[in-house]
Amino acid sequence: MGVTHNTFVIESFIDELAAAAAKQDPVEYRRALLGKSPRARAVLDLAARAAGWGGPLPAGRGRGVSLLYSGWGSYLAQVAEVAVSKAGEVRVHRVVCAVDCGTVVNPDTVKAQIEGGIVFGISGALYGEVTLKNGRVQQSNFNDVRVLRINETPAIEVHLVRNGEPPGGIGEPGTAVTAPAVANAVFAATGKRIRTLPLERQLRFGLRRTIMRAFAPLIVVVLPIAACSRRRSAQAADPAPFDPIASVVMHPRCMNCHQDESPRQTDAAILHRPLVVRGKDGHGAPTQPCQTCHQATNTADGFVPGVATWELAPLSMLWEGRTKQQICEQMKDPARNGGRRTGQEVIEHMKVDPLVLWAWTPGADRTTPPLSHEKFVQALQAWVAAGMPCP
C-alpha cells in the first residue's frame, strides 16, 4: 500500500533533486539513476518518447514526469502536461502512461484500469481533501467531493510493455503515479514547488499570499491616507443612516454572493469548495451550474443552502474588498443596481427578494445578519427619508 501515498513524496523529491543538480532534465536525471533497473528505465523511456518529452509546448504549459515501482511486480512511468491559470486553477491537458506489469492477459482491462486510475488520481491531486469538524468528516457524497468531469478529463494514452515476466499487480498504481506527475508539471509550468496536496488549494492560497506580499508596502502607505480622507468625508455627511445597513450588507450571508469570480462560504469567507466559477451570467460554468447543488430550498438538513434563483450577484454589485462608502454609492447608482432610480426602487429588492430573505433563514449552523429583517427594512426606510447619504 505504501506506493499509494509515498510515490507523491518520493517522485516530487527526485524532481527537486534534479532541479537542484545543476538544473538537470528530470527524465535524464532519473535515467542516470536506473542503471540497475532495466524495466523501470524501459517504461521511463517509453513514456518520455510517447509524450514527446523535450519537444515544444504551447505557451504556459509544462510537462512533469514520475515513476513508480509497485513492489508487486509492476513498473509505471507517467508524463503529464498541464497549464495553470492566473487564479491557480490547474488544467491537465494530456497524460501519457507506460506500464510494465509483466505478462498481460487482457490488455484492454489493464488500459481501462490505468485510465480510470489517472482520472481519479487527478481528482485527488487537485481537489481531494477530507476535513473534520467537531470530530466528524464534513464530506458526504459527490455534492461536496469534487471529481474530475468529462470536459476536464485530459487526453490519456496508455502504452503497455509486452514481455514474458511473471504477472504483476495493476490496481492502485495508475492513481498513485499521477499526483507527482501533475505536481512536477505544475513546477515546470510555474516554477512553484508544491509539497502538500491538494494542489489547487496550495496554488490559490499561495497566490493570495503572493498578492498580499506584493501589496503589503502599498497597504502600509495607503491605509493611513485612506483613514485620514475618510475622517474628513465623515465630517461632510452624516454617515449614521447607512451604518445599520452596512452592518447587514457586509455580513457574510450577503457578502459571500457579492463576489468576483467565485462565491465564498461560511463566516470565514473561504473560497467555495468545491471550486465553482462565475461563468458567463453568474450561474456557474455550463457544466456545473449553481442549481446542480443549490435547490429551491435549503436541503441536506440545511447544509446546502437553496433559493430557486441562486447565483452570484452581478459584477456591478461586487462588494468584496469595498468600503461601506463604496457599497453605499454602488447601491444608489442606477448604472450598477439594476436600473433602480428612486429611493423606494433602490430598497425594494432588499425588502422582498428571496436571495436577500434567505440570509435570515440560511439553514445549518450559519449566523444571520446582526439586525432582524424587519429592523433592516426600517433602517432602509430611514436612510431613504434622510436622502440616502453615504459615509
Ligand code: HEC
Ligand atoms: C445567493 C446569492 C446572493 C445572496 C446570498 C445575496 N445576494 Fe444580493 N444579489 C444577488 C444577485 C444574483 C443579484 C442580482 C439580482 C437580479 O438581477 O435580480 C443581487 C443584487 C443585489 C442588490 C442590487 C439590486 C438589484 O436588483 O440588482 C442588492 C442591493 C442586494 N443584492 C442586496 C443583498 C443583501 C442586503 C443581501 C443579504 C441580506 C444579499 N443581497 C444576499 C445574489 C445574492
Ligand code: HEC
Ligand atoms: C457541487 C455543488 C455546488 C455547486 C455547483 C455550487 N455550490 Fe454553493 N455550496 C455548496 C455547498 C455544499 C455549500 C455549503 C457549504 C458549507 O456551508 O460549508 C455551498 C455554499 C455556498 C455559499 C455560502 C452560503 C453562506 O453564506 O453560508 C454560497 C454563497 C454559494 N454556495 C454560492 C454558489 C454559487 C453562486 C454557485 C454557482 C455559481 C454555487 N454555489 C455552486 C455546493 C455547491
